[in-house]
Structure formats: structure tokens, C-alpha cells
Amino acid sequence: MLTAFRLFPETGSTIAKHVDHLFIFLLIVSGAITLLVFVLIMTFALRYRRRRGDKTIPPATRTYTSLELTWTIVTFCLAMVMFAWGAKLYARMFDPPDSAMVVYVVAKQWMWKIQHPEGHREINELHVPVGQPVKLVMSSQDVIHDFFVPAFRIKHDVLPGRYTSLWFTATKPGSYHFFCSQYCGAGHADMVGQVIAMEPSRYEAWLAGTAPEQTPADAGAKLFVKFGCAGCHGVNAPTLAGLYRSQVTLQDGSQVTADERYIRDSILDSTSQVVQGYAPVMPSYRSQVSEVQMMQLLEYIKSLKDPAAEEGRIKKP
Amino acid sequence: MTTLPAPLSGSEHNYLSRDYHVLSWLLTKDHKRIGILYLVTITAFFLLGGLAATLMRLNLLTPNGWLVEGATYNKLFTMHGVIMVWFFLVPAVPAVIGNFIVPLMIGARDVAFPRLNLLSWYLFTIGGIVALTAMVRGGVDTGWTFYTPYSTGYANTYVFLTATGIMISGFSSILTGLNFIVTIHTMRCPGLTWFRLPLFLWSLYATSIIMVLATPVLAITLALVAAERMLGLGIFDPAAGGDPVLFQHLFWFYSHPAVYIMILPGMGVVSELITCFSRKRVFGYSFIAFSSLAIAFFGFLVWGHHMFVAGESTYIAFAFSLLSYIVAVPSAIKVFNWTATLYKGSISLETPMLYALGFIGLFTMGGLTGLFLAALGMDVHVHDTYFVIAHFHYIMVGGMVMGYMGALHFWWPKMTGRMYPEWWGRFSAFTIFIGFNLTFFPQFILGYLGMPRRYHAYAPEFQTLNVMSTAGASILAVGYFLPLCYLIWSLRYGPLAKANPWNATGLEWQTTSPPPEHNFESIPTVDQEAYAYHLMEVPDAR
Ligand SMILES: [Cu+2]
Numbered sequence: 099m100l101t102a103f104r105l106f107p108e109t110g111s112t113i114a115k116h117v118d119h120l121f122i123f124l125l126i127v128s129g130a131i132t133l134l135v136f137v138l139i140m141t142f143a144l145r146y147r148r149r150r151g152d153k154t155i156p157p158a159t160r161t162y163t164s165l166e167l168t169w170t171i172v173t174f175c176l177a178m179v180m181f182a183w184g185a186k187l188y189a190r191m192f193d194p195p196d197s198a199m200v201v202y203v204v205a206k207q208w209m210w211k212i213q214h215p216e217g218h219r220e221i222n223e224l225h226v227p228v229g230q231p232v233k234l235v236m237s238s239q240d241v242i243h244d245f246f247v248p249a250f251r252i253k254h255d256v257l258p259g260r261y262t263s264l265w266f267t268a269t270k271p272g273s274y275h276f277f278c279s280q281y282c283g284a285g286h287a288d289m290v291g292q293v294i295a296m297e298p299s300r301y302e303a304w305l306a307g308t309a310p311e312q313t314p315a316d317a318g319a320k321l322f323v324k325f326g327c328a329g330c331h332g333v334n335a336p337t338l339a340g341l342y343r344s345q346v347t348l349q350d351g352s353q354v355t356a357d358e359r360y361i362r363d364s365i366l367d368s369t370s371q372v373v374q375g376y377a378p379v380m381p382s383y384r385s386q387v388s389e390v391q392m393m394q395l396l397e398y399i400k401s402l403k404d405p406a407a408e409e410g411r412i413k414k415p
Numbered sequence: 416m417t418t419l420p421a422p423l424s425g426s427e428h429n430y431l432s433r434d435y436h437v438l439s440w441l442l443t444k445d446h447k448r449i450g451i452l453y454l455v456t457i458t459a460f461f462l463l464g465g466l467a468a469t470l471m472r473l474n475l476l477t478p479n480g481w482l483v484e485g486a487t488y489n490k491l492f493t494m495h496g497v498i499m500v501w502f503f504l505v506p507a508v509p510a511v512i513g514n515f516i517v518p519l520m521i522g523a524r525d526v527a528f529p530r531l532n533l534l535s536w537y538l539f540t541i542g543g544i545v546a547l548t549a550m551v552r553g554g555v556d557t558g559w560t561f562y563t564p565y566s567t568g569y570a571n572t573y574v575f576l577t578a579t580g581i582m583i584s585g586f587s588s589i590l591t592g593l594n595f596i597v598t599i600h601t602m603r604c605p606g607l608t609w610f611r612l613p614l615f616l617w618s619l620y621a622t623s624i625i626m627v628l629a630t631p632v633l634a635i636t637l638a639l640v641a642a643e644r645m646l647g648l649g650i651f652d653p654a655a656g657g658d659p660v661l662f663q664h665l666f667w668f669y670s671h672p673a674v675y676i677m678i679l680p681g682m683g684v685v686s687e688l689i690t691c692f693s694r695k696r697v698f699g700y701s702f703i704a705f706s707s708l709a710i711a712f713f714g715f716l717v718w719g720h721h722m723f724v725a726g727e728s729t730y731i732a733f734a735f736s737l738l739s740y741i742v743a744v745p746s747a748i749k750v751f752n753w754t755a756t757l758y759k760g761s762i763s764l765e766t767p768m769l770y771a772l773g774f775i776g777l778f779t780m781g782g783l784t785g786l787f788l789a790a791l792g793m794d795v796h797v798h799d800t801y802f803v804i805a806h807f808h809y810i811m812v813g814g815m816v817m818g819y820m821g822a823l824h825f826w827w828p829k830m831t832g833r834m835y836p837e838w839w840g841r842f843s844a845f846t847i848f849i850g851f852n853l854t855f856f857p858q859f860i861l862g863y864l865g866m867p868r869r870y871h872a873y874a875p876e877f878q879t880l881n882v883m884s885t886a887g888a889s890i891l892a893v894g895y896f897l898p899l900c901y902l903i904w905s906l907r908y909g910p911l912a913k914a915n916p917w918n919a920t921g922l923e924w925q926t927t928s929p930p931p932e933h934n935f936e937s938i939p940t941v942d943q944e945a946y947a948y949h950l951m952e953v954p955d956a957r
Pocket residue numbers: 243244278279280281282283285286287289
């Protein structure tokens with residue numbers, strides 16, 4: 099499956115066929131224009147080829163403003179169709195469904211560390227169930243990398259110091275290459291791996307077969323005490339229960355959704371987005387929390403589901 | 416420089432025969448000699464950049480990369496990119512052809528600031544030597560794009576030296592641009608109004624504006640990278656609160672317009688060649704002229720299309736995608752107008768014309784595949800793959816290098832006083848066209864299949880297409896090697912050139928080949944529009 103010579107990549111995700119449709123549309127339009135230009139040039143070059151001894155002076159060129167305007171407007175309109183189609187697809191590619199299961203991806207020179215919410219860790223391999231939307235929350239420990247799965251037609255840069263994300267739903271069981279596609283140094287070409295898409299039942303079996311010692315949420319609970327978070331949160335700082343995916347009102351009145359990136363930024367640099375009604379007393383944990391610990395803290399905070407203790411938090415539907 | 420042999424032409428007192436001393440070249444203020452200095456310099460750089468590409472293509476014959484290690488390969492593609500972009504493509508048409516032809520085309524005796532012009536060449540050469548020193552001492556492995564934080568915090572190679580070299584040569588671009596702007600504004604001969612200017616000058620004018628406005632940003636960006644490396648400022652370092660993506664904004668704010676520095680002059684050349692070899696005034700003169708300015712303007716507003724998957728917000732991505740589509744329109748206008756120019760012409764397919772037609776075809780393909788990349792949902796898949804590599808090589812090599820080769824053949828008789836061998840010229844033009852397509856077309860397919868760029872080793876399913884590409888590259892190499900041989904040969908053995916061998920309309924053809932030191936016996940006057948081929952005799956078909 100991985101080595102056969104082919105002219106068109108495999109399609110392994112729900113989005114892939116939409117990308118292919120756009121590709122085929124672009125191929126037809128640009129193929130037609132290329133053909134038109136080539137045929138015209140060839141025809142003119144042969145039809146109006148100067149014969150030996152032919153000294154006739156060609157007629158002077160005239161200006162046809164209407165022709166100029168026609169091809170300008172037609173080109174412009176075609177371009178706008180391409181723009182709209184591409185933009186629509188892009189918006190969809192980066193808007194994960196709420197039901198997506200989150201998997202963390204930490205990139206470093208030159209490997210991919212993958213962490214499932216159930217606690218399973220993998221290196222350069224990512225097991226996912228077919229038919230289930232999967233959202234990758236990605237960050238890098240060093241330089242910029244990029245997570246690219248050709249069969250799924252998705253990629254996104256993986257940045258240091260910040261979460262970026264990507265989502266997909268695998269449609270067919272199988273293994274698919276993923277590549278680092280942002281140049282990252284000597285081992286860039288070795289930063290490759292496989293997404294292994296499995297039937298949900300087999301995925302469950304795989305999870306069960308490789309049970310982890312402790313889940314990230316459990317580890318996060320310990321860190322929450324170790325870093326002294328528990329000393330404030332629940333005492334004189336906002337409770338974090340039910341925070342994930344809720345709407346938070348900041349000091350300047352703006353509303354943000356508490357996604358992974360927001361929570362991450364709150365921990366690393368809380369003064370940049372202070373919650374309304376609280377003093378900016380939370381210290382910055384920028385140089386203390388590693389990427390893996392961050393992920394564990396996040397999983398812990400996400401596991402604190404207690405809507406009863408919440409007033410004023412508007413749940414995302 | 417001293418390789419140019421003695422008297423080249425029947426004309427006794429030309430700019431070449433004036434003095435044969437090496438110093439008379441190194442201290443010359445003559446725009447024509449400076450053009451030749453650039454020609455020799457960039458040819459050397461082209462060969463070096465080509466050598467790096469050859470090694471890369473050879474290495475990619477097998478999936479595990481049999482020839483060089485990853486680290487070496489990374490230095491090779493960096494060397495290839497740095498040399499080809501800054502030391503070949505950017506100066507190719509403006510500094511070689513532009514320097515030689517602009518004053519002749521506007522009926523002037525020299526550029527506005529001859530000393531500055533010589534300084535430009537020195538800066539360029541010094542910059543080149545500095546960059547080469549870095550390569551010889553061990554190389555750089557950041558890619559020509561110098562992305563942070565890799566370049567600032569992780570690369571252990573000669574980043575600082577290379578950046579310095581590029582920065583120095585950047586000043587040469589700025590000075591050349593400035594010189595052209597002033598020259599075109601103030602030194603046109605009597606009667607040569609703006610709308611009588613050959614379109615080559617419009618395109619060079621637009622290019623010069625970009626050079627003057629964009630290049631300083633490159634200098635600032637590289638200076639920041641250097642400062643961050645030396646002093647650890649933390650501008651691009653997330654651990655210190657910096658933002659690595661900021662670098663990409665700065666870099667592409669220069670480098671997207673730089674794409675137009677590299678292609679607009681080629682477009683100008685095509686307008687000259689198409690008209691001359693179809694004996695027609697160009698179709699839609701003012702549309703082509705203004706499309707150059709439109710490209711220069713909108714070219715500054717699209718840099719974000721290099722960052723659609725770099726963490727840009729969705730709305731910003733929409734804006735940059737929209738603007739990228741808008742900048743495509745003026746390029747399309749040019750292609751349609753050139754094609755229409757051929758209609759009912761009297762077409763002869765001499766070497767320069769073959770290159771011009773090749774330019775139109777390959778540039779069309781390069782431009783159209785740019786529309787794929789500007790489509791947001793499509794770019795997510797093909798960004799940073801071989802699709803992008805193929806796309807910009809269709810523009811830069813298929814377009815610009817074709818344009819440069821066309822220009823070189825077209826003005827060769829004027830520059831040297833000798834004709835190149837026509838049969839060899841046509842033969843190598845075809846070889847280049849075929850070799851080029853064989854090299855780069857498979858890369859579109861590779862890209863859509865998902866082969867990432869900058870991989871010294873790759874998954875086995877990509878091998879067949881890579882072998883095809885390397886095979887094509889060897890044909891392409893022959894295609895480039897031939898002109899190098901026969902053009903040098905023609906310096907001594909080529910037939911003497913007449914003043915106007917093509918019966919072309921430009922003012923540069925009204926003086927002897929090669930021109931005298933001060934270009935014209937007496938300053939010409941112009942009383943007609945450009946490309947008045949309907950008033951010119953048609954030369955014999957060859
Ligand atoms: Cu990488």
C-alpha cells in the first residue's frame with residue numbers, strides 16, 4: 099500500500115475527496131487555458147510563418163479595448179471562483195467538530211512524540227480509529243516542524259511556544275505516511291512516520307493491549323499540586339472546573355473560548371489574558387512547565403467537569 | 416574579463432576596443448562594460464548554483480539518497496537557492512541586459528550615475544565573495560529562506576557570513592534600481608515620451624521600484640537574524656517571548672516582491688522579442704505597460720500566501736488568498752496580449768523568438784499552477800511539497816532564464832559585434848525546453864503525491880518520478896552548456912554583426928555594433944511610437 103507507484107495519492111480522510119475535487123477543477127481550467135495558449139501560439143507561428151523571400155509588411159496592430167476588457171474580466175471572475183472555493187474548503191479544514199478526540203503531538207528534532215488522552219504514548223506512529231474525528235494539538239520543543247499526511251490532504255506547521263491544531267477523520271483502515279514538511283535541520287527527512295487507521299473495535303483492542311501506567315490527567319493532578327496551582331485555584335482564583343470549551347470574559351470585556359491554546363497561554367503568560375473580576379496575580383510558568391507537563395496539566399483541567407459549580411459560564415452548545 | 420579577445424567588430428572605435436587593460440575594465444564607468452562585468456560574474460555564479468543542483472538531482476536517484484548525507488544535501492540546496500536567487504536571477508536581466516541596453520534604448524550616453532553603477536557591481540561581487548567564503552568554509556544549511564528559530568538558535572553553520580554577503584549584494588540591487596529610475600526619468604532623448612518607451616523599460620522601471628522599496632526590508636530582516644544569533648536578542652525566540660513567525664512575515668514581505676524582481680524584466684524582454692520577430696507593434700501596449708505597475712503594486716500585498724499553514728488566522732488567510740488572485744490578473748493580461756501580437760504577423764523563429772515563445776508557454780504553466788497554490792484549501796495539501804518547487808521553477812527557470820537567454824541572443828550582436836551560430840542556437844533552445852519540462856513536470860505529480868521539499872531521502876513510491884526528473888535535468892544541463900560554448904566561440908569566430916541585424920525598431924539598433932564608447936555619434940530624436948514595425952522593412956527569413 100505504501101510503496102506502489104502511482105500518479106494520484108491515496109484518499110484516506112473525509113476531506114481528501116473535497117481537495118481532489120478542487121484540484122480537478124483547477125486542473126481543467128488551467129489545462130484549458132494552457133491548451134488555448136499553446137494552440138494559438140503554434141497555429142500563429144506556423145500559419146503566419148515568414149516564407150523565404152517574403153517581404154510583405156504585416157498590417158499595423160490595432161487596439162481592441164473591448165477584447166482587452168473581456169479577457170481581463172473573464173480572468174478576474176474565474177480567479178474569484180477559485181478563491182471562493184479554496185477559502186470555503188480551508189475554513190472547513192480548520193474547524194474541527196466538537197466530537198473530535200484530542201491527541202497531542204510534540205515535535206522535536208527529529209522525532210514525533212504522540213500522546214493519547216488515555217495515556218498511550220507513541221513515537222512516529224499514530225493509531226486512530228476510523229470514522230472518528232481526531233484533533234491533533236501540536237507543539238514543538240525546538241524549531242518549526244510541520245505535520246503532513248498526504249493521504250489525508252492536511253498539514254499544519256508545528257510551532258515552538260504555541261499550540262496549533264489540525265483535524266481529520268480517517269475513512270479507510272490502513273497505514274498512511276506522515277512527513278515533516280517544514281525544513282528543520284539535518285534529520286528533516288527522517289522525521290517521518292505512519293498514521294495507522296483501525297476499525298474502532300480493533301482500536302479499542304489496541305488501547306487495551308497497551309495499557310499505560312497512569313493517564314496524563316492523573317499525572318496532571320499531581321503537577322497541579324506540585325506547581326502550587328491548587329493553592330490559588332478554588333481558593334481565591336477562578337475554579338477551573340468546566341473551563342474547557344466554555345466562554346471566558348476577559349478584563350477588557352472580550353469573550354474567548356477556552357480551548358487548548360487559551361489554557362496554555364493562561365498558564366505560560368497569564369497576564370496577557372486576565373479573567374474579568376480577578377487580579378493578575380498568577381505567576382508565569384513559562385520556563386518551568388515542559389511540553390509534556392503542559393499536556394498533562396491540560397488533560398487534568400479538561401477532566402474537571404463540574405458544571406454545577408459554574409456560574410456565569412456559558413457552555414458551548 | 417580579460418578573456419574577451421581583441422577587436423570584435425568592423426567598427427574601429429567601440430567600447431571594447433578602446434582600451435584592453437584589465438584596469439580599464441575594473442575602473443570603467445561605461446554602463447556597457449559594467450554590463451559585461453556583471454555578465455561574467457553571474458555566469459560564474461550560475462555554474463556554481465547549477466553544480467549544486469546537479470549533485471542534488473544525482474543524489475535523488477535513489478530513495479535513500481546514495482550520494483551525500485542529509486547535512487551535506489541541506490548545504491547543497493541552500494547554496495543552490497542563495498546563489499540562484501540573489502546572485503543570478505535578481506541581477507540577470509536588470510544588471511546585465513538592463514545595464515547594457517537601458518541607456519542605448521533611451522538614446523542616452525550613460526546611466527544617470529555611472530560611478531554608483533560601478534559601485535553596484537563591486538558591492539555585488541564583494542557580497543558574492545563573502546557568501547562564497549561561507550560556502551567554502553563549511554556552508555550554510557538553513558535553506559535560502561533562513562527560517563527562525565532554526566537559523567537563529569539551532570544551525571551551527573555559517574549563517575552570519577552568508578547573511579552578510581546577501582545583505583551587501585542587496586545594496587547593489589538598491590543602487591541599480593535607483594540608477595534606472597533616475598535614468599529613465601531624466602535621460603530620455605528628445606521625443607521619447609513615456610508612452611513611446613519600449614515595454615522593456617516599463618518593466619525595468621517597475622522592477623527598479625520594487626528593488627528600492629523591498630530590498631531594505633531584506634537587509635533589516637537579515638540584520639535581525641544576525642543580531643539574534645550574536646546577541647541573543649530574543650525577537651524570534653518564543654522562550655524569550657519572541658515570535659518565530661514574525662521572521663516569515665518580514666522575509667516574505669521582501670521575497671514575494673522579489674519574485675517579481677525576478678520575472679518582470681523577463682516579461683519586458685518578451686515584449687521586445689515577440690514584436691521584432693513577428694514584425695508587429697505589440698498588442699495592447701498600455702495594458703502591458705500598466706500591468707507591470709499593477710504587478711509591482713499588488714506584489715507588495717500578498718506575502719502572507721507563503722504562510723497559509725504557518726498559524727495565520729483564517730481571515731488573514733482569506734485576505735492574502737484574494738489578493739494573490741488579483742495579482743494573477745495582470746500577468747494573464749500580458750500572456751493574452753503577447754499571443755494576440757502574433758496574429759497576422761510575419762513570424763520568423765530565430766533563437767531569441769524560440770526563447771520568447773518558450774517563455775510564454777512555461778510562464779503560463781507556472782502562473783496557472785500558482786493559482787492552485789493561492790487556493791487556500793488546495794495549498795494546505797501542496798504547500799512545502801515538490802508542487803511548489805515545480806511551480807516556481809516554471810516561473811524562474813521556464814520564465815526568467817528563458818527570457819534571459821532570449822535577451823542574451825537577441826542583444827549578443829550589439830554587445831559583442833558578433834553573431835552567434837543560428838543552428839546551434841535553435842538546437843539548444845529546443846534542448847532546454849525539452850529538458851526543462853522533463854525535469855520539472857514530474858515534480859508537480861510528486862508534489863501532489865505528497866513528497867515534501869528539502870528531503871535528501873524519500874519514500875520509495877516517489878522514485879520513478881525522481882529518476883525521470885534527474886534524466887530531464889541532464890538534458891537541461893546539456894542545453895545550458897551548449898550556449899556557453901558557442902557564445903564564447905562566436906566572440907572570435909562568429910560572423911561580424913551589422914548595426915541592426917534583426918531590422919528591429921529600438922534606438923539601440925541605430926548605433927554601431929558594438930556601440931562606441933559614448934553610444935551615439937549624435938543624440939537621436941524620436942518621432943514615433945515604439946515598435947513601429949509597419950514602417951520597417953521585413954528582413955529575410957532565415
Ligand atoms: Cu522537518
